Every structure is written in C-alpha cells, then in structure tokens.
Amino acid sequence: MTTLKRSERIEVFARTARTRSENFPADTGVLGRLRAAGRAAFSAAELPNPKTESWKYSRIGVLLEQGLLDRAPAGAAATAKPIPGLDVQSIAIIDGMPQPLLAAVPGVAVTAFSVLTGAQAAAVETHLGRLAAVSERPFVALNAALLDDGLVIQVAPGVDVALPIELLLAQSDGAAPRGVHPRVLVIVGRGARATLIERHLGTAMAFTNSVVEVVLADGAQLDHLRLALDAGRGRWLSALDVELGHAARYHLRQAQLGAAFRRNEIRIRLAGEGAEVTVSGAGLTRNSDHLDNQLCLEHRVPRGTSKQVFRNIAGETSRGILNGRIHIHRGAQKTDAQLHTKSLLLSSRAEIDVKPELEIYADDVKCAHGATLGQLDANALFYLRSRGLDETAARTMLSFAFLAEVVDAFPVDAVRAALRPALAQAFAAPAEEETP
Amino acid sequence: MLKIANLHATVADTPILKGLNLEINAGEVHAIMGPNGSGKSTLAAVLAGRDGYEVTAGSIEYQGRDLLALAVEERARAGVFLAFQYPVEIPGVSNMEFLRASLEAVRSHRGEPNLSAVEFMKLARATSQQLQLDPEFLKRGVNEGFSGGEKKRNEILQMLLLQPNLAILDETDSGLDIDALQVVADGVNALRSPERAIIMVTHYQRLLDYVVPDYVHVLADGCILRSGGPELALELEAKGYGWLRDDAA
Ligand SMILES: Nc1ncnc2c1ncn2[C@@H]1O[C@H](COP(=O)(O)OP(=O)(O)O)[C@@H](O)[C@H]1O
Numbered sequence: 025m026t027t028l029k030r031s032e033r034i035e036v037f038a039r040t041a042r043t044r045s046e047n048f049p050a051d052t053g054v055l056g057r058l059r060a061a062g063r064a065a066f067s068a069a070e071l072p073n074p075k076t077e078s079w080k081y082s083r084i085g086v087l088l089e090q091g092l093l094d095r096a097p098a099g100a101a102a103t104a105k106p107i108p109g110l111d112v113q114s115i116a117i118i119d120g121m122p123q124p125l126l127a128a129v130p131g132v133a134v135t136a137f138s139v140l141t142g143a144q145a146a147a148v149e150t151h152l153g154r155l156a157a158v159s160e161r162p163f164v165a166l167n168a169a170l171l172d173d174g175l176v177i178q179v180a181p182g183v184d185v186a187l188p189i190e191l192l193l194a195q196s197d198g199a200a201p202r203g204v205h206p207r208v209l210v211i212v213g214r215g216a217r218a219t220l221i222e223r224h225l226g227t228a229m230a231f232t233n234s235v236v237e238v239v240l241a242d243g244a245q246l247d248h249l250r251l252a253l254d255a256g257r258g259r260w261l262s263a264l265d266v267e268l269g270h271a272a273r274y275h276l277r278q279a280q281l282g283a284a285f286r287r288n289e290i291r292i293r294l295a296g297e298g299a300e301v302t303v304s305g306a307g308l309t310r311n312s313d314h315l316d317n318q319l320c321l322e323h324r325v326p327r328g329t330s331k332q333v334f335r336n337i338a339g340e341t342s343r344g345i346l347n348g349r350i351h352i353h354r355g356a357q358k359t360d361a362q363l364h365t366k367s368l369l370l371s372s373r374a375e376i377d378v379k380p381e382l383e384i385y386a387d388d389v390k391c392a393h394g395a396t397l398g399q400l401d402a403n404a405l406f407y408l409r410s411r412g413l414d415e416t417a418a419r420t421m422l423s424f425a426f427l428a429e430v431v432d433a434f435p436v437d438a439v440r441a442a443l444r445p446a447l448a449q450a451f452a453a454p455a456e457e458e459t460p
Numbered sequence: 461m462l463k464i465a466n467l468h469a470t471v472a473d474t475p476i477l478k479g480l481n482l483e484i485n486a487g488e489v490h491a492i493m494g495p496n497g498s499g500k501s502t503l504a505a506v507l508a509g510r511d512g513y514e515v516t517a518g519s520i521e522y523q524g525r526d527l528l529a530l531a532v533e534e535r536a537r538a539g540v541f542l543a544f545q546y547p548v549e550i551p552g553v554s555n556m557e558f559l560r561a562s563l564e565a566v567r568s569h570r571g572e573p574n575l576s577a578v579e580f581m582k583l584a585r586a587t588s589q590q591l592q593l594d595p596e597f598l599k600r601g602v603n604e605g606f607s608g609g610e611k612k613r614n615e616i617l618q619m620l621l622l623q624p625n626l627a628i629l630d631e632t633d634s635g636l637d638i639d640a641l642q643v644v645a646d647g648v649n650a651l652r653s654p655e656r657a658i659i660m661v662t663h664y665q666r667l668l669d670y671v672v673p674d675y676v677h678v679l680a681d682g683c684i685l686r687s688g689g690p691e692l693a694l695e696l697e698a699k700g701y702g703w704l705r706d707d708a709a
Pocket residue numbers: 471472476494495496497498499500501502503512
C-alpha cells in the first residue's frame with residue numbers, strides 16, 4: 025500500500041473523479057444537463073480539508089480510499105429485508121441504479137430521470153439541483169457529475185397517500201469497493217400528504233454519496249422516516265435538502281447507527297409562511313463507528329415553527345457529532361425554533377460533539393436550545409435496583425430507554441415495532457476487538 | 461424476620477432517625493404513623509438501601525442476616541419490597557419489560573425457573589385485572605403519565621408479582637379514592653400470610669379498616685414514640701399526635 029499525504033490523496037481522488045465524469049456518453053436530456061453542471065462545479069470546488077469548519081470532526085480520509093470511485097458491477101444484488109408487517113410501495117436504488125418499479129400506487133408517479141421528456145422534464149428541472157445546489161458543495165457536485173440515473177417521486181396535489189413509500193438506498197453485497205451516487209427528487213403536491221420511509225442498507229466497503237431533494241408545495245405534508253441500521257464498513261454521505269411552502273408540514277425522524285463513516289447534511293428551508301418542521305433523531309455509535317449530523321434550518325419567512333430533538337449514545341471509541349444551525353432570516357418574525365439534544369457516553373474513550381449555532385436576524389422570535397450530556401437518573405436507577413435488577417442491567421435498561429423514548433414517538437406502528445429490537449440488538453452486542 | 465435496633469441515620473449530615481427500635485415477626489402486619497417529616501420515608505429508604513441515607517449507628521437484621529451489608533438489588537432478591545411513596549417515571553422502558561426483568565431477577569435468585577413470555581403475559585394481565593388496572597398500562601413507559609392512583613396500583617402490581625417476604629408500603633393509600641383503596645387493600649390482604657410481614661406507613665385510619673394491623677407504632681422525631689394495637693390508630697385519628705408528645709414530655 026502506498027502512503028500518500030492527505031493533500032496528494034485528495035488530488036488523486038479529485039483527478040479520478042473528473043476522469044470518470046468525462047466518460048459518460050453524451051446525453052442531451054435532464055441527466056446530461058445535471059451531469060454537466062455537476063462536472064463543472066466539481067472541477068471548480070475544493071474538497072474539504074482539515075481546516076474546513078463543518079468537517080472538523082468528520083475526517084475525509086475514509087472517503088478517499090482506493091476503489092471508492094469505482095463503478096459498481098452491473099446487476100449486483102442487495103439483500104433488503106422487508107420490515108415485518110409493513111405494507112409499502114417499495115422503490116429501490118441499488119448501487120446507485122434505480123430498479124424497475126413493480127407496481128404503482130394511485131397518486132404517486134415514480135419516473136427515472138433518463139426517461140423524462142417534454143413538460144415533465146421541464147417541471148422536474150425547475151426543482152432538480154435548485155435545493156441541493158452544486159456550488160461550494162463538492163460532494164453534491166460529485167453526485168450530479170457521476171450519477172447513473174435518478175428518480176423523481178411525485179405525489180399528485182390533494183392526494184392523501186395512505187400506503188407509505190419505501191425508498192431503499194442499498195449497497196450490494198459485493199466485496200469490491202465502489203462509489204455510488206443515488207439521486208432522488210420528491211415533490212409533494214399542494215395539499216397532498218405522504219409518508220416516505222428511506223432506508224440505507226448495506227455493510228460493504230462502498231461509498232454511497234446520495235442526494236435527496238424534497239419539495240413540499242403549499243399545505244403539503246410529508247412524514248419522512250430515515251432508518252440507517254446497518255453499521256459496518258459503508259461510507260455514507262447523504263445530502264437532504266428540503267423546502268416547505270406555505271403551511272406545509274415536514275416531519276423528519278431518523279434512527280441511525282454509526283458506520284465506518286456516516287454523515288448527513290440536512291438543510292431545511294421554511295420558504296412559505298406558517299410552515300412547520302419537526303426533526304427527531306436517535307443515534308447510536310459503537311466500536312469505532314462514526315455518525316455525523318449536520319443540520320441547517322432556515323427560517324426565511326414569518327410564522328414558521330421548527331422543533332428538533334436529538335438523542336445520541338456513543339460507546340467504545342466511537343464518535344457522534346451533531347451540528348444544529350438555526351438561521352432566522354431578517355423578516356422571519358414570529359418564528360418559533362427549538363433545538364434540544366441529549367447525549368450519553370458509555371465509555372470514557374467515546375466522544376460526542378454537539379454544537380448549536382444560532383443566527384438570528386429578526387427580533388420578534390422565540391428560539392430555544394438546550395444541550396445536555398446525559399447522566400442516568402439516580403432515582404430511576406434506584407427504582408430498578410429496588411426491584412432486583414443489578415446495577416449493570418439497570419444502567420443498560422436506562423441507557424437504552426434514552427434512545428427508545430425518541431423512537432417510541434415515531435409514526436408507523438410496524439416501523440416502531442421493528443426499531444426497538446434492532447436498536448436493542450445493536451446496543452447489547454458485545455464490543456468488537458479493537459483493530460489497530 | 462426484621463430486627464431494627466438503635467437505628468441512627470442521617471441525610472445530608474442531618475440526623476433523621478435517632479435510635480429507632482422495631483421488631484417484626486413473620487405473619488405480622490405493622491402500621492407506622494406519624495407527623496410529616498418524622499422520618500417514615502427515611503426508614504423505608506434505609507431498609508431498601510437508598511444512596512445518600514447514612515446509617516451512623518445501630519443495626520438491622522433481616523432473616524438473621526445483616527441487611528445493611530446487602531446491596532439494593534440483593535435486598536430485593538432476598539424478598540424486601542418497598543412500595544414507593546413517589547413511584548418513579550421511566551419513559552422509554554415499557555412497564556412490561558421492566559416487570560419481566562424484575563421478576564426474572566428475583567425468581568432466578570430463588571432458584572425458580574423463568575416464566576415463558578406467554579406465561580408471564582398471562583400472569584401480568586391477570587394481576588393487572590385483579591387491581592383494576594387496564595392491561596394497556598403494561599405497554600406504556602414505567603409509570604409514564606400514570607395518575608397518582610395508577611402509580612400506586614402499579615406498585616401493588618409489582619408487589620403481587622414479586623411476592624416479597626417483607627413488604628414496606630410507604631403511604632400507598634395517599635391520594636387513592638375509596639374504590640382504589642379497596643382494590644389496593646385487597647391486594648395487600650392477598651399477600652398476607654404466616655411467612656410474610658408487612659409494614660404500612662400511613663396517615664389514615666381508612667386503610668387500617670381494610671387491612672387490620674397487628675401493631676401500630678407512632679414515629680416522631682426519628683424514634684418510635686409509642687406502640688400499641690389497632691386501637692392506637694383510632695385514638696390518633698380522634699386526638700392527633702399532640703397528646704402523645706405532651707404525654708412523653
Ligand atoms: N433527600 C433528602 N435530602 C434532605 N433532607 C431530606 C431528604 N429526605 C428526607 N429529608 C428530610 O428528612 C426528614 C424526614 O423526612 P421523611 O423521612 O421523608 O419524613 P416522612 O416520610 O415521615 O414524612 C424531613 O425533615 C425531610 O425534609
């Protein structure tokens with residue numbers, strides 16, 4: 025193995041990416057235009073370096089390893105276990121490649137970028153890349169430059185879609201390292217309502233660089249669950265860019281385990297008056313796992329509310345990061361924004377870095393934030409022990425409860441029922457031997 | 461079963477129990493009454509082994525062993541049960557998983573086999589129903605959002621599942637309406653047996669009408685001021701505590 029300096033590795037990575045991006049066949053459609061914009065922006069962008077503030081705790085090194093820009097072999101299979109008892113319309117993107125749909129649900133249209141034409145193409149392009157803009161976001165640019173294809177999910181205006189839409193972003197099980205660039209645009213029409221269950225699946229040594237854009241028209245509502253419960257060697261970098269129209273509602277619920285690298289860059293824009301956002305997240309890292317959530321809530325107009333609640337637990341030598349930025353623009357009066365985080369360290373070598381960042385340019389707003397590094401409640405501990413549980417069992421039960429409390433409030437019964445045992449298992453698993 | 465001799469205990473360096481003596485035999489029910497702040501809950505906490513309650517003198521013997529040498533959970537497994545005056549809410553832990561873990565810990569200590577999930581469910585549901593507690597409460601977080609009366613019934617539910625040798629009920633009757641009181645009293649009476657002993661801390665004669673004690677003690681200023689039979693409680697109900705102090709003086 026060659027040992028290159030970080031700057032050299034970054035240079036090799038960037039050069040390889042540019043070469044790859046030039047190898048796509050010419051395409052005059054949506055896909056071609058997206059790739060061209062991505063390629064140009066990536067060439068102009070600088071990859072994060074050790075001085076880049078937002079990457080302070082997420083070192084880019086694990087993304088630069090050899091093979092993480094290679095294309096996935098075609099036709100690889102992924103093992104996606106269904107959530108027991110959950111009826112869904114499932115949409116899969118395996119190794120970055122959208123899979124054919126089995127059936128469609130009334131009111132929901134799912135279309136690959138590669139087949140978009142005419143008016144539909146034009147409608148999609150008014151949003152695509154607008155929220156997840158490529159400038160100054162090298163990995164978003166990279167996604168656009170290297171994507172194989174993407175999907176647009178459109179929920180028709182006024183439709184209340186009862187059946188949840190399951191979006192699988194899966195890595196195939198293959199051993200070869202690779203880089204994949206899933207891309208999804210979700211458009212929820214005026215007054216429509218839907219549930220999206222996004223699952224990140226796979227443990228292979230692969231770089232998944234996904235971009236999901238969500239547009240909520242006036243009065244639309246989306247319950248967005250994001251489940252990332254496969255630890256392992258995967259490198260997951262996920263951009264999620266959301267825009268809410270007038271009186272739209274967006275509820276994001278994340279349940280995540282760490283992985284070799286897992287980072288979510290979430291930007292939510294309240295662009296219409298009276299929009300409402302709730303975000304809740306439960307994160308658990310074990311061993312040497314990494315889990316980074318970078319959030320930015322932008323209140324651009326008056327009377328928006330946002331409420332964020334996070335719980336993170338870190339064990340062994342793992343690291344959890346939470347950066348919660350709330351930006352209240354000038355004129356966004358009567359905004360009510362809250363951010364509450366609680367963290368719990370299970371080991372003296374684990375680390376959780378929490379940073380709220382408030383930028384407030386309006387004067388008539390409510391903005392509250394609180395961050396605590398959790399101690400287990402002594403009364404609860406005594407109560408459990410007084411019923412015969414030994415101290416270790418009592419501590420374990422309370423630590424897990426710390427996460428479960430958030431997860432127990434998730435919508436969709438079957439998801440909730442599946443989450444508890446999945447998290448409990450990850451929580452109870454013995455620590456891995458440390459590899460130097 | 462329980463022999464408390466010359467017990468002195470402090471909380472945050474303040475002496476609360478000041479030479480308390482009490483002896484309880486298997487099969488007996490003792491009521492402890494006394495003014496607020498006299499040390500009743502402190503005694504209960506010391507018996508259960510709560511942190512922060514320091515025994516500075518005296519001894520407690522339980523079934524021939526030094527109770528104070530046992531950890532909290534060892535006492536519980538040995539059959540000591542405290543029904544809390546203020547049961548603790550634990551969101552995120554379901555009542556069911558809590559009860560099951562607790563029962564497993566206590567049963568395995570006694571050398572009894574674990575119940576299967578189905579057997580446990582049946583037992584927990586039946587006991588809930590006996591206490592007129594909707595079995596839906598088993599699915600909720602431990603005491604989470606329970607009313608005062610529901611919390612107290614949940615304590616008795618735990619007591620009936622764990623079948624302790626020594627049950628200490630700290631104001632379990634406070635805040636209960638008359639129907640709930642009857643249900644709780646039935647639960648306590650169901651536990652009553654020649655092998656077990658029960659200590660009931662209470663302010664009210666009401667409970668003692670349903671669960672008739674063998675002995676009544678008055679705890680004041682950290683000592684047992686007077687002991688007697690059930691008639692002492694009636695006297696207290698009529699006259700309050702003042703006359704005892706005057707008597708003692
Ligand atoms: N954790 C504590 N910290 C400080 N003081 C306490 C604590 N618990 C009890 N006390 C004090 O000890 C005394 C006895 O309290 P307690 O045993 O609760 O009385 P009772 O149950 O008889 O009403 C009171 O003066 C009370 O304020």
